[in-house]
Amino acid sequence: xxxxxxxxxxxxxxxxKRALAGSLILLGFILMALFGPMIFPLDMNPKFSLVYAxxxxxxxxxCDYIGVDIxxxxxxxxxxxxxxxxxxxIITVVLGSIVGLVAGYFGGIVDLLLNTLVDIVLTIPGxxxxxxxxxxxxxxxPVSIGLILSxxxxxxxxxxxxxxxxxxxxxDFIEASRAIGIGRxxxxxxxxxxxxMPFVGISFLFAVVQSLYASVALFFIGVLxxxxxxxxxxxxxxxxxxxxIFVPYARHYVIAPVIFxxxxxxxxxxxxxxxxDIFNPRLRT
Amino acid sequence: MKWIYRRALLALLxxxxxxxxxxFLIRLMPxxxxxxxxxxxMRTGRARTREEAIERAKSLMPVNMxxxxxxxxxxxxxxxxxxxxxxxxxxxxxxxEIIVKxxxxxxxxxxxxxxxxxxxxxxxxxxxxxxRGTTFxxxxxxxxxxxxxxxxxIMAVLLFFLLTIIYPIFPMNGGYDxxxxxxxxxxxxxxxxxxxxxxxxxxxxxDFAGWALGIRAMATTVLGEDYVTxxxxxxxxxxxxxxxxxxxxxxxxxxxxxxxxxxxxVGGSPLVETIFTYPxxxxxxxxxxxxxxxxxxxGLFLVLSITVISANLIADVLYTRLDPRVKVxx
Numbered sequence: 001x002x003x004x005x006x007x008x009x010x011x012x013x014x015x016x017k018r019a020l021a022g023s024l025i026l027l028g029f030i031l032m033a034l035f036g037p038m039i040f041p042l043d044m045n046p047k048f049s050l051v052y053a054x055x056x057x058x059x060x061x062x063c064d065y066i067g068v069d070i071x072x073x074x075x076x077x078x079x080x081x082x083x084x085x086x087x088x089x090i091i092t093v094v095l096g097s098i099v100g101l102v103a104g105y106f107g108g109i110v111d112l113l114l115n116t117l118v119d120i121v122l123t124i125p126g127x128x129x130x131x132x133x134x135x136x137x138x139x140x141x142p143v144s145i146g147l148i149l150s151x152x153x154x155x156x157x158x159x160x161x162x163x164x165x166x167x168x169x170x171x172d173f174i175e176a177s178r179a180i181g182i183g184r185x186x187x188x189x190x191x192x193x194x195x196x197m198p199f200v201g202i203s204f205l206f207a208v209v210q211s212l213y214a215s216v217a218l219f220f221i222g223v224l225x226x227x228x229x230x231x232x233x234x235x236x237x238x239x240x241x242x243x244x245i246f247v248p249y250a251r252h253y254v255i256a257p258v259i260f261x262x263x264x265x266x267x268x269x270x271x272x273x274x275x276x277d278i279f280n281p282r283l284r285t
Numbered sequence: 286m287k288w289i290y291r292r293a294l295l296a297l298l299x300x301x302x303x304x305x306x307x308x309f310l311i312r313l314m315p316x317x318x319x320x321x322x323x324x325x326x327m328r329t330g331r332a333r334t335r336e337e338a339i340e341r342a343k344s345l346m347p348v349n350m351x352x353x354x355x356x357x358x359x360x361x362x363x364x365x366x367x368x369x370x371x372x373x374x375x376x377x378x379x380x381x382e383i384i385v386k387x388x389x390x391x392x393x394x395x396x397x398x399x400x401x402x403x404x405x406x407x408x409x410x411x412x413x414x415x416x417r418g419t420t421f422x423x424x425x426x427x428x429x430x431x432x433x434x435x436x437x438x439i440m441a442v443l444l445f446f447l448l449t450i451i452y453p454i455f456p457m458n459g460g461y462d463x464x465x466x467x468x469x470x471x472x473x474x475x476x477x478x479x480x481x482x483x484x485x486x487x488x489x490x491x492d493f494a495g496w497a498l499g500i501r502a503m504a505t506t507v508l509g510e511d512y513v514t515x516x517x518x519x520x521x522x523x524x525x526x527x528x529x530x531x532x533x534x535x536x537x538x539x540x541x542x543x544x545x546x547x548x549x550x551v552g553g554s555p556l557v558e559t560i561f562t563y564p565x566x567x568x569x570x571x572x573x574x575x576x577x578x579x580x581x582x583x584g585l586f587l588v589l590s591i592t593v594i595s596a597n598l599i600a601d602v603l604y605t606r607l608d609p610r611v612k613v614x615x
């Protein structure tokens with residue numbers, strides 16, 4: 001890759017205020033998830049003298065209902081939150097892209113079957129489906145959680161992907177590849193897919209936004225027993241399990257996960273809108 | 286006409302798919318839901334002997350667990366078609382009764398919320414499109430993006446925390462004050478309204494932003510159309526141009542979004558309703574999941590899906606009538 005290839009998008013990124021703000025927030029969270037746990041060891045042992053301790057120099061965000069430092073929980077939680085949404089985003093994009101590419105390029109009976117399946121899945125309400133699946137499957141494995149989360153999201157992408165492929169497959173160079181006898185799968189993955197990569201990238205970001213919304217919801221209602229420091233679980237404990245929300249001196253415990261959830265969601269949305277601006281200049285107004 | 290048949294067939298397929306999916310999901314789980322219920326009955330002492338427990342468990346679902354699986358599936362489908370979804374494990378009430386009781390509450394708050402956020406969002410979006418290029422517009426769009434990014438259940442937590450606990454202005458839970466007798470009295474209606482304010486606000490404060498940004502983008506495109514330039518050249522009043530020319534033409538795509546919100550109208554949000562312990566369908570849904578109340582979960586999910594699928598069908602058909610420019614088919 002030439003230097004210009006990297007500097008080009010970076011330049012636009014800096015020009016676009018939304019993308020810049022979003023990427024700075026995201027970068028902060030990624031660094032926090034990667035290096036935070038190495039710097040701040042998590043000690044889940046109850047310390048009764050510190051129950052609901054207010055923010056102080058040693059505990060910048062105070063302590064929770066068993067006296068564990070909230071900032072450390074948030075930092076360790078960031079790792080869980082980001083891992084789950086990244087896996088869910090990847091699975092959604094891979095599944096949606098493959099179905100869309102195959103349906104669009106193969107056409108005929110394959111397209112009819114896949115497209116009907118997509119239509120059916122699209123009509124089933126997404127979040128309830130995810131909640132039902134999570135309630136039934138009860139898993140702690142991040143990949144399985146990613147699969148559950150993508151169940152309500154892959155179909156929308158598959159449909160968009162299919163219509164993109166339909167317009168691309170009539171272009172001359174695809175025609176040329178077909179004429180010299182290159183196989184269909186190899187045309188799909190080496191000729192069609194590369195053109196759609198920006199679209200796939202943006203779809204990945206939007207899938208991540210969606211799965212953040214859904215995954216926090218799942219942990220919040222207590223369906224998934226995956227992690228005790230996931231921000232959704234922290235909210236669940238603060239509001240429904242420990243009743244901290246009703247304790248006047250425990251307010252910092254409720255507010256901390258709320259603020260970090262909002263901050264991450266805002267960062268992700270700003271970044272994905274910004275990236276969309278960069279790749280679809282027509283949308284710039 | 287042919288398109289409508291295809292669309293209806295698709296809706297029917299979707300409903301069958303959902304029914305079969307819910308049936309197999311529950312049957313394929315490790316641990317039979319009936320065994321689970323029998324255990325609960327025995328443990329809590331609600332059934333003294335194992336036979337009594339099995340007998341009670343049988344009346345939970347319109348299906349005989351000893352039959353071969355294909356016969357269970359057929360019995361299940363026939364039951365569903367008769368509106369028989371079995372009984373809730375946790376309360377032993379018929380699932381259909383729970384649905385009939387909780388659905389009106391959800392439809393009440395979510396339709397009020399949807400109307401408010403649609404109206405507020407449309408007005409704000411049109412104003413922003415007209416003020417495009419100004420600093421005011423830039424700040425407003427940034428603010429709307431942030432508001433739109435907040436999940437409604439997080440907004441619900443914030444409102445609950447701020448306005449029922451820190452400043453106890455609004456009631457904390459339920460659909461109405463249980464001390465006031467139910468009826469068409471001023472006190473009862475006032476109580477229903479004050480209980481609905483915060484759940485409705487949680488939806489409106491997060492959803493209006495999406496509507497506003499949507500119509501702003503659309504109206505910005507419409508403002509560049511020739512007929513708007515002509516209208517300006519004819520010296521028409523700005524207010525006339527905004528409402529009659531821009532507004533009317535940019536609102537149509539918003540209706541597609543409205544049709545997609547039908548699922549929300551009947552399902553509400555399990556989380557928002559749980560936070561305010563609102564007696565709607567969403568709260569029962571969340572409760573059924575955490576209590577492993579499978580017949581209730583199955584019934585609620587089915588009713589929700591069937592309503593959404595049929596409503597989407599109706600919306601699609603109406604939409605092609607509303608806008609002749611819509612291309613029918615693929």
